Every structure is written in structure tokens, then in C-alpha cells.
Amino acid sequence: MKNIIVLGSGCARCIKTAELIDKIAQEQSAEVTVSKETNPETIMSYGVMSTPAVVIDNALVHSGSIPNRNQIEAWLNQG
Amino acid sequence: MFEIFTQLADWLTYSILKLSPESKLGDAAHFFIEDVSKIFALLLVMIYFIALLRASLNVEKVRDFLATRHRGIGYVLGSGFGAITPFCSCSSIPVFLGFTSAGIPVGITMAFLLTSPLINEVAVLLLLSLLGWQFTVLYVAVGMAVGILGGVFLDAIKAERWLQSFAAKALHQAQNQNPSVAIIQPELKRLSLPQRHQFAKDETLEIFARVWKWVFVGVGLGAALHGFIPDGLIEARLGDGQWWSVPAAVLLGIPLYSNATGVIPVMESLIVNGLPVGTTLAFCMSTVAASFPEFVLLKQVMQWRLLATVFIMLLVAFTLIGWIFNAFTPFL
Numbered sequence: 001m002k003n004i005i006v007l008g009s010g011c012a013r014c015i016k017t018a019e020l021i022d023k024i025a026q027e028q029s030a031e032v033t034v035s036k037e038t039n040p041e042t043i044m045s046y047g048v049m050s051t052p053a054v055v056i057d058n059a060l061v062h063s064g065s066i067p068n069r070n071q072i073e074a075w076l077n078q079g
Numbered sequence: 080m081f082e083i084f085t086q087l088a089d090w091l092t093y094s095i096l097k098l099s100p101e102s103k104l105g106d107a108a109h110f111f112i113e114d115v116s117k118i119f120a121l122l123l124v125m126i127y128f129i130a131l132l133r134a135s136l137n138v139e140k141v142r143d144f145l146a147t148r149h150r151g152i153g154y155v156l157g158s159g160f161g162a163i164t165p166f167c168s169c170s171s172i173p174v175f176l177g178f179t180s181a182g183i184p185v186g187i188t189m190a191f192l193l194t195s196p197l198i199n200e201v202a203v204l205l206l207l208s209l210l211g212w213q214f215t216v217l218y219v220a221v222g223m224a225v226g227i228l229g230g231v232f233l234d235a236i237k238a239e240r241w242l243q244s245f246a247a248k249a250l251h252q253a254q255n256q257n258p259s260v261a262i263i264q265p266e267l268k269r270l271s272l273p274q275r276h277q278f279a280k281d282e283t284l285e286i287f288a289r290v291w292k293w294v295f296v297g298v299g300l301g302a303a304l305h306g307f308i309p310d311g312l313i314e315a316r317l318g319d320g321q322w323w324s325v326p327a328a329v330l331l332g333i334p335l336y337s338n339a340t341g342v343i344p345v346m347e348s349l350i351v352n353g354l355p356v357g358t359t360l361a362f363c364m365s366t367v368a369a370s371f372p373e374f375v376l377l378k379q380v381m382q383w384r385l386l387a388t389v390f391i392m393l394l395v396a397f398t399l400i401g402w403i404f405n406a407f408t409p410f411l
Contacts, residue, residue: 009170009172009173009376009379011170040172040173040176040379040380041176041245043172043173043176044173044176044177044180044245044249047177047180048173048177049138049139049142049170049173049174049176049177049178050137050138050139050170050173050174051170051173064137065281
């Protein structure tokens with residue numbers, strides 16, 4: 001079960017990112033939990049400066065844009 | 080080179096819409112069609128080429144660069160990078176914290192954040208095409224001066240005292256560490272031409288999707304001013320740069336919130352209608368940089384006291400800019 005966190009200060013692009021990951025995970029019936037993190041202190045602790053950013057099981061995998069479908073599918077299929 | 084847009088506007092306004100060139104509506108419609116078509120064409124072409132060039136520049140690189148520079152030059156560089164780095168205002172909090180936790184002084188970080196909304200490639204392109212290069216140079220110089228001097232001032236009053244405690248702690252820790260250890264090196268990637276093209280294409284579509292409605296609103300307001308405000312009204316009332324008109328313009332700009340893209344077409348009409356350059360600059364910079372929603376976001380990393388200081392500093396700066404330019408315009 002993967003634990004996916006979308007980091008972002010509540011901007012439209014961050015919300016879209018979380019929705020997109022949720023949607024693709026459901027399509028693939030992948031076992032994941034998707035949550036959003038808006039606390040600036042927590043975002044800082046991941047060393048992220050451009051949001052939206054994506055953290056999977058505590059590892060930062062992406063930052064600065066809405067990820068595309070291929071990237072998300074690759075994350076979901078890993079490990 | 081821009082005549083084609085005038086011809087397009089002539090054809091659409093007078094032949095297709097059958098408006099008379101003498102009527103107010105015809106005048107406003109012509110202005111609107113010419114400016115919107117010109118701006119859209121310029122934006123699409125130029126954003127693409129600029130994005131192609133700066134595909135490998137990002138805030139992480141700027142941070143690493145600034146963290147290793149001398150403080151004096153840091154303000155100038157911070158402001159310069161603020162002008163050229165692509166960056167959305169929704170990222171200002173993570174950028175602020177990223178810079179701070181790399182040990183970059185608050186003043187340099189603020190030089191970056193204050194200049195960023197005032198100057199960007201879209202604004203510069205619009206200024207060049209609508210108001211000419213002299214005004215563009217003036218605008219960029221003034222925008223950078225606000226960022227640089229604002230940053231110097233904030234460090235002089237030791238603004239870091241008034242950060243939220245976790246941000247202050249991060250800054251303190253980073254400054255007491257060996258800087259080479261404190262910075263996590265991001266992976267450096269070299270971009271191939273197809274990758275640059277992809278970036279530039281995405282960037283163009285993204286920026287265009289974000290700004291086109293501002294161009295419509297801005298040019299629409301400009302067209303309304305152009306066609307419906309009687310010639311000479313603004314000039315007669317405010318043309319002498321009466322001293323009170325500048326602070327009034329700054330205050331009026333606070334509740335109005337727009338980005339640089341929307342406000343520049345309005346600037347053009349105000350100047351053409353005879354509003355003095357200083358008053359126009361003061362009004363437009365206040366509209367772009369002093370906005371409540373944005374300041375409330377900064378509350379997450381700053382205490383009220385610092386927030387209020389920055390806000391008042393900006394209002395004073397814009398008022399001074401207005402007065403100085405109104406005083407010197409007659410001699411230019």
C-alpha cells in the first residue's frame with residue numbers, strides 16, 4: 001500500500017494534481033492513500049520550493065508542475 | 080511590423096462590424112481589436128522563444144547561486160532573478176522558506192519576491208509593444224530599485240526578528256552551518272533540444288491560459304477609457320501631477336488587484352489620456368504588488384508586524400516613485 005502526499009499551499013494546480021493521482025489510482029485499482037499537505041513547515045522539511053510536489057512513501061518524486069499521466073502510472077506500478 | 084494589426088482592426092471594425100471611425104464605439108472597438116490581436120500574437124511567439132532559452136533555470140538553481148554570493152551583490156542578484164525566473168505567486172511561501180532554510184538573508188529573499196510580480200517577460204513585451212523602449216527601461220529600473228532598496232531596508236531593520244518562529248529557526252540553523260553542507264544539491268540535468276521544445280510549448284500554453292483573460296479585461300478597460308472618457312478630461316483634472324494625486328493613486332490601487340499583464344494596457348490608455356507618468360506608475364505598481372490576498376498568504380511565515388512593515392514600505396516607495404517622476408518629467 002503506497003502512501004502518496006501532494007505538497008502545496010492549496011493552489012488550484014495542487015488540487016488538480018491530487019485529483020489526477022486519485023483518478024488514475026482508481027482506474028488501476030491500485031492500493032494507495034492520497035492526501036494533501038498544506039502546512040508550510042512540513043513542505044519545507046521536504047526541501048521543496050516549487051509546488052505542487054509529490055511524495056511517495058516519504059520520498060520526494062516530483063516537484064514544480066502537475067505530473068502527466070505517464071509519470072503517475074509509472075509511480076503506481078513501481079515496486 | 081505592427082501595421083498588420085492596424086489593418087486587421089480597420090477591416091474588422093469598419094468593414095465587418097460596419098462601425099463608423101468617427102463614433103465612440105468604433106474608436107473603442109478598433110482599439111480593442113488592434114491591441115488584443117497584437118498582444119496575443121506577441122505573447123504566443125515570444126513566450127515560446129524565451130522559455131526555450133531559460134528552460135534550465137529554476138528556483139532551486141537560483142537559491143544555490145544566491146546562497147554562495149556576497150551579501151552586497153545579493154540584493155541586486157536577488158532582484159534580477161526575481162525578474163527573470165518563472166514563478167507563480169502560489170509558490171511564494173515554499174520559495175521564501177527554501178531560500179530562508181538555505182541561509183539566504185530575509186532582505187535578499189524579499190528582493191526576489193518583491194521584484195517577481197512587478198517584472199516578468201510578459202510585462203516587458205507588453206511595455207515594449209505598447210509604450211516603447213524608453214518607458215520599458217524606466218519601468219524595469221524602477222521595479223528592480225523597489226526590490227533592491229526594499230531588501231536592503233528590511234535587513235537594515237533586522238526584519239528576521241519578526242519571522243514566524245519555525246522560519247527564524249531554520250534561518251538561524253542554516254547560517255550557523257557550513258553552507259556547502261546545508262544545501263542539498265539538486266540533480267543537474269542538461270536538456271536536449273526536444274526537451275526544451277516540450278518545456279517551451281507547455282510553458283507557452285500554461286502562461287497563455289493564465290493571462291489571456293487579463294489581456295481582455297485590461298485592454299477592454301483601456302478601450303473604454305480610450306473611447307468614452309472625453310479627451311482632455313484626465314489631463315485637465317490631473318495633468319499637472321498635483322501632489323495629492325499620487326498617494327490617492329496608490330491607495331486606489333490597493334483594493335484593485337491585477338497582474339502586470341492586465342494593468343499594462345490600462346497604463347497605456349492612462350498615459351495617452353494625459354495622466355502624468357509618475358502618477359500612472361504609482362497606480363499600476365500598487366495594483367500589481369500591493370494586494371491583500373497575497374499578503375495574507377505571507378502571514379504563514381511572517382508575524383503581523385513584519386507584514387505591516389513590508390506593506391507600508393511598498394506604499395511609501397510607490398508614492399515616492401510617483402512624486403519623483405512627476406517632478407522630473409518636465410525636464411526629460
